[in-house]
Amino acid sequence: MRLALGPVQYYWQRTDINHFYETMLSTPLDSIYLGEVVCGKRHALRAPDWLELAQMLAEVSDKQIVLSTLTLLESNADLSWVRKICSNSKLLVEANDMSAVQLLSEARLPFACGPAVNIYNQHTLAYLMSLGMVRWTVPVEMSSRQLAAVLNACEKKPEVELFAYGHMPLAYSARCFTARHLGLDKDNCAYRCMEYPHGLPLESQEGEALFVINGIQTLSGKPLNLLHHFPQLCERGIDILRLSPQWQQMEQVIDAFDRARRGDLHPQLLPPGVDGYWCDHPGLELIARSGTGTPA
Secondary structure (H helix, E strand, C coil): CEEEECCCCCCCCHHHHHHHHHHHCCCCCCEEEECCCCCCCCCCCCHHHHHHHHHHHHHHCCCEEEEECCCCCCCHHHHHHHHHHHCCCCCEEEECCHHHHHHHHHCCCCEEECCCCCCCCHHHHHHHHHHCEEEEECCCCCCHHHHHHHHHCCCCCCEEEEEEEEEEEEEECCCCHHHHHCCCCHHHCCCHHHHCCCCEEEECCCCCEEEEEECCEEEEEEEEECHHHHHHHHHCCCCEEEECCCCCCHHHHHHHHHHHHCCCCCHHHCCCCECCHHHCCCCCCCCCCCCCCCCC
16 A cells, blocks of 8 residues: 655645655655645746656655646636646646646646546546546545445556545635635735635534635545545555645654554544545544444
């Protein structure tokens, strides 16, 4: 079982991003994804900057470095950004929308598909593999049962990556929720989402964590944590577990999953999080409360 660090969802300062990835090089990760995936207005690092950072990391590390593309394209500038990332011919690219898939397929380059590309059956998997897809990150709302059904129906499958820890990316909108919350126009947002390195929490009327607002993106209010299910993840034929970057204690998260793959299961090392989607329940529920918990 390999461990991958997903792309940063939040808007961090350039110095913080550089320091974060420098720290990640000393962890037992196998792959690192990087690139802006949420908002093309974020300018701390533009496409050339991400390319330069990715190439530098690839030169100094034996980890696989993957470049991720924007998920929701809203302008010609966004499309130009995606073109620059896809025109890179040295590093694997994660396509997060179908325009990136088309660009990579036309260039006859192998690519990965991120969780925002809607793949829910073996027919779509086969079609995208015919275009050059070599890795599939499972949608966050797909359950263990549904995944097993898809993989069992495949004549040939790509590498399977599963989002295993972090606030789940649930939706993207043309509206910027952070700007609206602050009473700003989206076009004059002043890049205020940089003030919220964890995103903006949104609670229900009962005070329960419901969502996290992150610019145009909506994340789950509580982080997904599938560490309790590690033995079953191995049985499902999953090749890679994705851990989503967080502002603090990322090394502890990586260490807990690394211990699990080495046979040392201690789920109490991390906050419990939620696992509802994986267990065919509402996503905000926690089903497995011990290392023996398994979904129906």
